[in-house]
Amino acid sequence: MKAIYMLLVSLVIVLISVIWIIVTPEPAGVAGAAHPVVPGMQVAGDGAARYEAVMYPAFFLQVGVLAAMTSLLLLPFQEGVRMRGMFIRLVLVFVLSAAVWIGITVTYEQFLQSSRAPEDLLFVAGFPLPSALAVYGVWTVGLLLTFFYVFGFERFVYTARDRESFEALVEDMRQEGGG
Amino acid sequence: MEELRQPIILGSVLFYMVLCIGIGLWAMRKTKSAGDFFVAGRSLGPIVVGLAVFSSSLSGFGFVGGPGLVYSTGLSSVWMSTVTAFGFAIGFYLIAKRIRMIAEVRDTLSLPDIVAARYNSELARGLTGVTILLGVMGYMATQILAMAMVLKALLAATPMFADTSLVTCAVISTSVLIFYSVTGGIIASVYTDLVQGSIMIVAGVLVVITAATVLDGGMTEVSQTIFADDPEAIMPFGTVGVVGVLSWFFLFGFGLAGQPHIITKMMMNRRIEDNKIILPMSMLGYAVAVLLWVSVGLVMRAVVVGDMLTPLEAADQAAPVFLSQYAHPLLAGIVFAGLFAAIMSTADAFLNIGAAAVVHDIPKAVRGMAMKAELTSARWATVIISLIATGFALYAHYGSGQLVALLGAFGWGTFAAAIVPIVVIGLNWKRATRPAAITAIVFSLVINLAFQLFGWSLPYAMHPGFLALLVSMILFIIVSLATPEEEIAPDIDRIMEL
Numbered sequence: 001m002k003a004i005y006m007l008l009v010s011l012v013i014v015l016i017s018v019i020w021i022i023v024t025p026e027p028a029g030v031a032g033a034a035h036p037v038v039p040g041m042q043v044a045g046d047g048a049a050r051y052e053a054v055m056y057p058a059f060f061l062q063v064g065v066l067a068a069m070t071s072l073l074l075l076p077f078q079e080g081v082r083m084r085g086m087f088i089r090l091v092l093v094f095v096l097s098a099a100v101w102i103g104i105t106v107t108y109e110q111f112l113q114s115s116r117a118p119e120d121l122l123f124v125a126g127f128p129l130p131s132a133l134a135v136y137g138v139w140t141v142g143l144l145l146t147f148f149y150v151f152g153f154e155r156f157v158y159t160a161r162d163r164e165s166f167e168a169l170v171e172d173m174r175q176e177g178g179g
Numbered sequence: 180m181e182e183l184r185q186p187i188i189l190g191s192v193l194f195y196m197v198l199c200i201g202i203g204l205w206a207m208r209k210t211k212s213a214g215d216f217f218v219a220g221r222s223l224g225p226i227v228v229g230l231a232v233f234s235s236s237l238s239g240f241g242f243v244g245g246p247g248l249v250y251s252t253g254l255s256s257v258w259m260s261t262v263t264a265f266g267f268a269i270g271f272y273l274i275a276k277r278i279r280m281i282a283e284v285r286d287t288l289s290l291p292d293i294v295a296a297r298y299n300s301e302l303a304r305g306l307t308g309v310t311i312l313l314g315v316m317g318y319m320a321t322q323i324l325a326m327a328m329v330l331k332a333l334l335a336a337t338p339m340f341a342d343t344s345l346v347t348c349a350v351i352s353t354s355v356l357i358f359y360s361v362t363g364g365i366i367a368s369v370y371t372d373l374v375q376g377s378i379m380i381v382a383g384v385l386v387v388i389t390a391a392t393v394l395d396g397g398m399t400e401v402s403q404t405i406f407a408d409d410p411e412a413i414m415p416f417g418t419v420g421v422v423g424v425l426s427w428f429f430l431f432g433f434g435l436a437g438q439p440h441i442i443t444k445m446m447m448n449r450r451i452e453d454n455k456i457i458l459p460m461s462m463l464g465y466a467v468a469v470l471l472w473v474s475v476g477l478v479m480r481a482v483v484v485g486d487m488l489t490p491l492e493a494a495d496q497a498a499p500v501f502l503s504q505y506a507h508p509l510l511a512g513i514v515f516a517g518l519f520a521a522i523m524s525t526a527d528a529f530l531n532i533g534a535a536a537v538v539h540d541i542p543k544a545v546r547g548m549a550m551k552a553e554l555t556s557a558r559w560a561t562v563i564i565s566l567i568a569t570g571f572a573l574y575a576h577y578g579s580g581q582l583v584a585l586l587g588a589f590g591w592g593t594f595a596a597a598i599v600p601i602v603v604i605g606l607n608w609k610r611a612t613r614p615a616a617i618t619a620i621v622f623s624l625v626i627n628l629a630f631q632l633f634g635w636s637l638p639y640a641m642h643p644g645f646l647a648l649l650v651s652m653i654l655f656i657i658v659s660l661a662t663p664e665e666e667i668a669p670d671i672d673r674i675m676e677l
Contacts, residue, residue: 004608008656014429014649021422022638031640032252032418035409038483038490042252042418044411050420054639058421065429069265072433073272075607104415111414118406126391126398127413128406131254134415135261135473139466142264146459149271153455158276162677166280166451169673173284 003078006071013064020057027053048112055109062101070094073145082156089148093141100137104130184508185337191512192333195378195519196355202370206363213553216364217288217535218446221279223369225453229460230376231369231524232444233468236263236435236461237379238318238525239325241468242518246501247494249476250483253405255417256476258424259431260469264462266435269603271458274436275445277606279454280674282446289532290439290602291540296671297605298613305544306620308536310597311439315533317590319568322526324576326352329518332499345576349569356523357565360530361558368527369447375520376464382517383467385510386501390474393505394481398474401481408484413477423640430645433652434595436603440528475501534560592644596623599648600655609675612665615658619651626650 030050035041044050070090077086108130114120124132149157214220223231248256278293285296290311295304327349334340334348359367394400405413416424436442448457479497482488491500498518502511538556539549550556600619605611629635630643637643667675 004604004610004656007604008653011649011653011656015653018641018646018649021641024638026638030638031420031423040251040491040494041480041483042412043409044253044414044418044420047411047414047416051416054422058425061422062425062428065425065432069269069432072269072603075604076273076277108415116410118403121406123399123402127254127402131257131402131413131415134254135257138258138261139264142261142268142462145265145268145272146462149268149458150455153452157272157454158451158677163451165673165677169670170284173670 003071003074007068007075010064010068010071014061014068017057017061017064021054021061024054024057051108051112055105059105063098066094066097066101069097077156085152086148086156089152093144093148096144097138097141100133100141103137104133107133181508184503184511187508187512188333188515189337191516192330192519195374195516198374199355199359199367199371199523202374203359203362203367206359206367206370209366210362210364210554213288213539213549213557214286215366216554216557217531217539218282218443219365219369221282221447222449223447224449225456226460227369227373228444228448228453229457230464231372231447231528232267232441232457233461233464234372234376234379234521234524235444235528236438236441236525237465237468237521238322239329239518239522241379241472242514242521243325243329243495243498245469245472246476246479246497249473250479250491250497251494252419253409253412253417253480254415254473254477255419255424256427257415257417257473259427260472262428262432263435263465263469265432267458267462267465269433270436270442270445271454273603273607274442275454275457276451276677277674278442278445278602279448279451280677281671284670284674287446289535289540290443290598291536291544293606294601294616295543296668298601298611298616299665299668300613300616301544301547303601303613303616303620304540306617307597307601308540308544310593310620310624311532312536312541314439314590314594315529315536315564316568316571318529319526319533319564320571320575322522322529323349323353323356323565323569324572326356326519326522326526327572329515329522333515346573349573352519353565353569356526356530357562360527360565361561364557364561365447365531368524368531369444371520371527372524375517375524378513378517378520380464380467382510382514383471386506386514387467387470387474389506389510390471390478390501393478398477401477404481404485405477412480419640422638423642426637426640426642426645430592430595430642430648433599433603433648434591434644437595437598438591439532439594439598440525442598442602443528443532478505530561530564533564534558537564592642592647593623593627595644596627596647596651600652604652604655606675608659609667609672610664611655611659612662614662615655618658619655622654623647623651 027050029045032042035043074090077083122129291304291307294307330348331345334343391397402413534557537560542550597620601616626647
């Protein structure tokens, strides 16, 4: 399937998830409420009540978003060798980013079903586990993308043949401009 | 040392402003044409462009609004900041190479030039130019107001300058901005960005170290203190909730590659190969700034809910109060200079693309040619845009904020919804058509403006810009598939093959 159709399908999944969310009745205080003591600060209230209402559409929304990002990143690599090489790498990116997202939701749901006592909570590098996954996991995927770009630059992004073709184009344009 | 805190902070800010003026004078000698003024003659090295891309993408929001948002809503805004890693990747994977190639082959000066070349359409050029100009006005007004308010807050703490008015502060800070933007154009802008980006990275690292040592147990104790007050605030979706933060993730992840002040910088590097250095440089700088944003906000929330500090008057005071309470005076001086740096580096980038829209893009779309004496016209346009934006900023403060808010609606969300489909997808998909490009731009303007004008909101705290970008991308693809295939100019076609 061409990347553009994968992108369109992913975006439609996101749109369907959005419509599902819009038609789901909102629990009270869904976007937080004023802190009872500290002005200018928000509190979340009952996390379980507001999360459970949209748990499934939110999950599919984010899967659609990650698939859309991967499809979009694949768009410039539509030709032979580049397509094969980048496809494998970007599938790895999608799998890793989906794993981070699933990790966040699973550990967060475990927290919601637990006693919610601080001693039951695992802290990793300064944050509760679900938050640590959100803070560090997403960056890790970004770093992986940067790594593939930097070390695959000559192989996938701007090859020696690209350079020659581009220099030929610049030369052709110069000659055309010169009459 | 503590008694010297105020003189050190004021001295640092003054030194920074003098440095900007000096760079403006130096760059003036290098600016000989409109090409130098708008795209630095495509002659910049990778470190300069890397720091310029990062510092332009992080306005005063990263230093003031970001920590304030974490203070107010807990970890919610982490989704807006960490997704930037995807945003930079999308920008570099999809458009950095092609934009740089088109810039060289067509001698383009602006993003609307690229759009016109891709779609062979003056209407698309004009609409992109108008979108940019409207967005620039809103953004500039907010940046100028932020500069003036920070300067006023700094001066208010010194008895000698305590009565300085907001208007005077706006005049002082805008004058410095106008001076180096007019004299040196984008060359001054990117070299001040180099200074600004460096200050922001150094300040970011030092602040993060300071933040991690405020409480004895480090960030874990910060998290536990917040947890004891409101567990959800330190959980991954914060107080905003899952749908709201995912809408930010989408908007900021895809939208970064649609910000004209950032992607215009992708035309300026000397060699295409430099992109493999520019991407990690930009990422590194942004990562440090994000650590500052998150750590300061969390520490301030923890010390307030833990009864170690009285509540702040406003969430945006999180960073300034943190600096006054916990930072060494020298660090406070560097960070306040860094704050001005962050605001100015975004403002000068907007000024430059706004001036290009006025003297180059819109006239070319309307009458087929740019303004005469383009360099001089660009300098005048820079002054005029700054003065109008200053007027809007002061009007917003003393009168009604409605006008700036309206123009602000054409900001990030509209840039993202209008430019991501036509540039990010359009430069990588030959089947994209003119009607689709125009549909995407028009819908992005209409949706964003409608939400602002009618005060609509979406359930579950979904960001309207998210909906606009989603609809715009889907429409762009569907309209392209539904309209006849179009011929692409041979040179652009050859570039899209590479």
